[in-house]
Amino acid sequence: MHATAGGLEHVRALMSHATGDEKHEESSTSTVDALWVLYDRVLHIDPARPDAEDRDRFILSKGHGPVAHYAILAAKGFFPTEWLDGFMEHGSRLGSHPDRTLVPGVEASTGSLGHGLSMAVGVAQALRAKGLRDQRVVVLCGDGELNEGSNWEAIALAPHLSLANLTLLLIDNHSSSIVTDSWTDKLDSFGWSVREVDGHDLDGLERALAPVQDVPLAVVADVPEGEW
């Protein structure tokens, strides 16, 4: 059952409670639609049991601009919405980069770019080792983050391990100073199944995030500058 569009509007209203991180604001506004689709339509995570063994896993690899993630977690009931009011303040659980030891529903402490994708590969392989076949791992990276070389170690590794339970959600908000050719061509050449989608198209994102067989999935969500 999908929440109404009002759910996303509620999330946007909640985001306005968490202020003070203007340098990463675009990271939140360019990811919020995709994150909403994940938590509202794709991922199976019970807010009452955020550590349940049978949950799907989501890692916000770049860690930058976590306000959208926080607002969605709050809207879904992982923690009280009042927490958002203390964003980045002393004594708050919500910082401008997330801490897994403080926030229910946050799987990884990220913010130093280039860590989350390798961890997601490890989680996906560990799920396989545990025999959990129905759970999936989604990791969100930004196009700027993919400048970090460590990502490409993981991008090469995931198809080698045939991690069909792993999805890379690449939010291409064109923030990378290094201009690249097609992300699709690059990821495809490493052996990923790649789908392109408008990063604001909720139904398109849902379709693009549908699982594939045999190989890891990369969803390249385009969010042009000016549409953040």
Place this chain on the structure above:
Amino acid sequence: MVSVPGASMRESFAAAATELFIGHDRVAIVLAEISAQYFERAVAHDRSRAVNVGIAEAAMVGVAAGFAMEGFHPIAHSLGPFMAERPFEQLKLDFGYQGLGGTFVGSGASYDYASEGATHHAAGDVGAMLTIPRMQVLSPGHGTEVESLLRATFDNAAPTYVRTSLATNDEPHDVAPGRLEVLRRGSGATVVTFGPTLSRTVAASEGSDVTIAYATSVAPFDDEGLRALVGDRPHVIAVEPWYEGTTAPVLTRALGDLPTRYSFIGVPRRFVHEYGTWPEIDADVGLDVAGIRSRIAALSLTEHPSP
């Protein structure tokens, strides 16, 4: 115990890790090509949790962290510089900051691979690891001790660095994390030898009236054991197989309120540009028996300064 007499520390590690892997279905082994030939039995047993990520050390530690996030006890391994230094931030954040446990085994300590040049040296590994809160740092001096320490810590829920070396002591000791062993008591300085420096230090101390203690556990360190050993105005001489002075924070914390004189005999803080073998470099830098003997003798002759 599975250690084979005469086996190298690296071989002992691989044998013990494989036994732990086969005996515990929540142990994962993550490699970055190095030593993959030692783990064919583990891969054959269960390739889903024995992963070779290729020549990619950042991914190795990140993947190991992913296993740890799912409740596994990962054991990652490479040569010293590629285990402790290249993926340092992954060790610091993915394991340290996130509160996860894992075992990281470096082979090739300091200038073990002297003929390879300083790209393959890692005399700063222990110093680097000591900057990561919660990191346990172990320096066995014999293959049998590698196995003992690995078995004692593989599921300790803490990040744990195990430094193995080509150099070994003449015989193994009964070692454990956080334990200091006293081998000889004298009226002079207390010589604390770390890892594979023990045998050469014992030989170098013949005729010197010093106390000799043996440590394989840098963190946790046996603070109480050292305090009980040194007396009221101690002179502690650390013999270190890594950069000289690395253990100063460890020893000063243990004896912080005592007017202690500290001396350090270790690897000079410079890049080694000479090739050759590790015993040859030991002789060059004064970490062979003759070098240690002359340093201890000189240090023992000088007065303890007034507090």
